[in-house]
Amino acid sequence: MSENSESLQQYVQLMTQHQGALRAFIVSLMPGNPDVGDVLQETNLVLWQKREQFEKGSKFLAWAFTIARYQVMQQRDKAKRDGRLVFCDELMHSLSEPDTEDHDDEQQLRALEHCMNRLRAAERELIRHRYTKGCSLEDLAQHQSKSAGALRASLFRVRAALKKCVDRQLVEGDPA
Structure with missing residues (x-):
């Protein structure tokens, strides 16, 4: 990708357009983790630094998800070194497989x-x-008189069920 003004503007537009999807992908890999914003920022920094390596016409989001996955893994390794609880490698791998099919937002x-x-x-x-x-x-746990851990587990199960359902709907077509 040459550094002319038009291609740079297109690249910035791609980065901006996909911030929501990138954040959602990172959140899916780091549920409940307060470092999501930091990982998104690091991902954006790497995307910017590697802008010359992006092949115009290829799938930007798939490329960005790969970079985000590596940033999450770096954050995970740092958390491990700090003695924090992290997902096992198998779960991390299964969660980090991005949906490579093209589906529009609507x-x-x-x-x-x-x-x-x-x-x-x-x-x-x-x-x-x-x-x-x-x-x-x-806050929600306190409001519902439940433990945050119980809500976190429930939220994980509901998100997994939603992902499975959405994936199935996208494969089967529009819901009736």
């Missing part, structure tokens, strides 16, 4: 909405409270 949102509607009311409320209200699990 298609994914329809599938997610369909799958959200299939959840039990308590599961839907947990997802909404955590992600749309921006509430921490600790």
Whole structure:
């Protein structure tokens, strides 16, 4: 990729356009981890430093997910050295396999909405409270008189079920 003004502008546009997907991917690899923002920032830094290596016309998001996965692994190794609990290698690998199929955002949102509607009311409320209200699990746990660990486990199970459902919907086509 040559460093002319137009290609640089296109690259910045690609980076900006995919920030939400990158953050979501990193969150999926680091659920409940407060370092998500730092890893996203490091990922963006590496994406910028490697902008010359990006092949115009190739799948930017797949390339960015690969870089993000390596940044998550570096953060994971640092956490291990600091004595913090981290996912095992097998789980990390299975979580980090990005969906390489091209699905537009609207298609994914329809599938997610369909799958959200299939959840039990308590599961839907947990997802909404955590992600749309921006509430921490600790605050939610205190509000519901439950432990943060129990909510974290529930959230992990619900997210896994949602991912499976969304993937199935994307393969089968639009939900009816």
